[in-house]
Amino acid sequence: MVKKILVIRFSSMGDIIYTTPVVRCLKEQLPEAEIHFLTKQQFKYIYNNNPYLDKLHILKPSLNETIADIKKENFDYIIDLHNNLRTSIIKLRTGIPASTYKKERIKKWLALKFKSERFINPKHLVERYLETVAFLGVKNDDKPIDYYINGSYEKTDLLPSSHQQDYVAFIIGATHFTKRMPVEKIIKTCKEIAKPIVLLGGDDVAQNAKTIEEAVGEKIFNTCGKINLDQSVYLVSQAHTVIGFDTGLTHISEAFNKPLVSIWGGTTPELLGVSPYKIKDSLIVDVDLACRPCSKFGLEKCPLGHFNCMNQIKEEEIINFSNR
Structure with a gap:
């Protein structure tokens, strides 16, 4: 035994x-x-x-x-x-x-x-x-990953009334530059999403979030660098749809089985073996390029200087999925 x-x-x-x-x-x-x-x-x-x-x-x-x-x-x-x-x-x-x-x-x-x-x-x-x-003798039970939120939260404490129903959680942070979509493309995407948008990320993307907020307007509620990770996970768990890059919070979101847009740049889900796992509704957005993947975990700049893996992402795919 x-x-x-x-x-x-x-x-x-x-x-x-x-x-x-x-x-x-x-x-x-x-x-x-x-x-x-x-x-x-x-x-x-x-x-x-x-x-x-x-x-x-x-x-x-x-x-x-x-x-x-x-x-x-x-x-x-x-x-x-x-x-x-x-x-x-x-x-x-x-x-x-x-x-x-x-x-x-x-x-x-x-x-x-x-x-x-x-x-x-x-x-x-x-x-x-x-x-x-x-x-x-242990077998796969074919269930999603687990995550248990530590604190007790309410949307009314973390979000304005305009963003408490059917919002899109957009995770704009990632450890490395080549995992993040350029701010200009995030702005273009957010402008066409019909639902309220909550930006999630740490201090490292606080300035990016501010730029997006100023460009898009009232549709955006910016939490980047203002709430802790546990609160961010809670907001993800309550979202209508989640959009994110190859980063921890995006992967954690899979525990809540929310519709997920998973956006990939220099890294690929195939190399890491971490495509969305056991969730009902997901979309992987990337570009098929000869230079991908350029790294396993991401880089601080595009090795070739053009950053086409993110610059050529089609915003329409993300927008259409989010607006369903």
């Missing part, structure tokens, strides 16, 4: 949100087992309030301390969904039987170098994560 399992994924937001079906399937299909999860401090919010998790562990500054804590728990198995140097050291020094996610680094490198999908594993990241627990 399996008594205790440790699942490990240290980062990043998007990758960790796609581990939630693994934790859920483990708990539901092995109800007698304790399911624990180890991650970094800055990502613990993803598993706060998750009913399928028995205990959340935080990676400590000293790996020795983390290893000591793991040894005390007497785990039966480690499910390593990160597969890096630190997790290798943890598995080696604890001696706990482990099942490890296959990153397929060479295939991804080949796909980037030759700009060809033929090297890429066609399975979604969730499905590949779940392969690590198949040896326990």
Whole structure:
């Protein structure tokens, strides 16, 4: 009998949100087992309030301390969904039987170098994560990802009355430049969307949001840099439609099964294996170019200078989907 399992994924937001079906399937299909999860401090919010998790562990500054804590728990198995140097050291020094996610680094490198999908594993990241627990008899339950909002909020506290019904949540932030649609194209898109629009993002896009707000007018309500991530997730969960780039909040939105426009620039969902997962209504918007993908995680500028992957995006696709 399996008594205790440790699942490990240290980062990043998007990758960790796609581990939630693994934790859920483990708990539901092995109800007698304790399911624990180890991650970094800055990502613990993803598993706060998750009913399928028995205990959340935080990676400590000293790996020795983390290893000591793991040894005390007497785990039966480690499910390593990160597969890096630190997790290798943890598995080696604890001696706990482990099942490890296959990153397929060479295939991804080949796909980037030759700009060809033929090297890429066609399975979604969730499905590949779940392969690590198949040896326990655990199967994919074909349900969406999980996210549990930490706070208790009301739209009346976060939005003006004009934006409390049937609004579009437009996530304009992303870590890297090549993942973001140019501000001019966002403005053009927003002007043609019939519904009220709530802009979501952090301090890094606060100036962009202000520019969009000034250009589009009252249709826009700007929250960028003004509310926290948990509140942003709540607003996404209440939206009529979500528009977003390749970024964590866009992926989290999939937990709420809202119509989603997923816009891709220098990165591709095929390379990362993170197309919208198990939601009823979604649209992937991108441009088929010989130079895509230019990177796995995004870059600070277009390597070729033209940024056609975003500049050639057809706003009409986004507008038509949002106006249904």
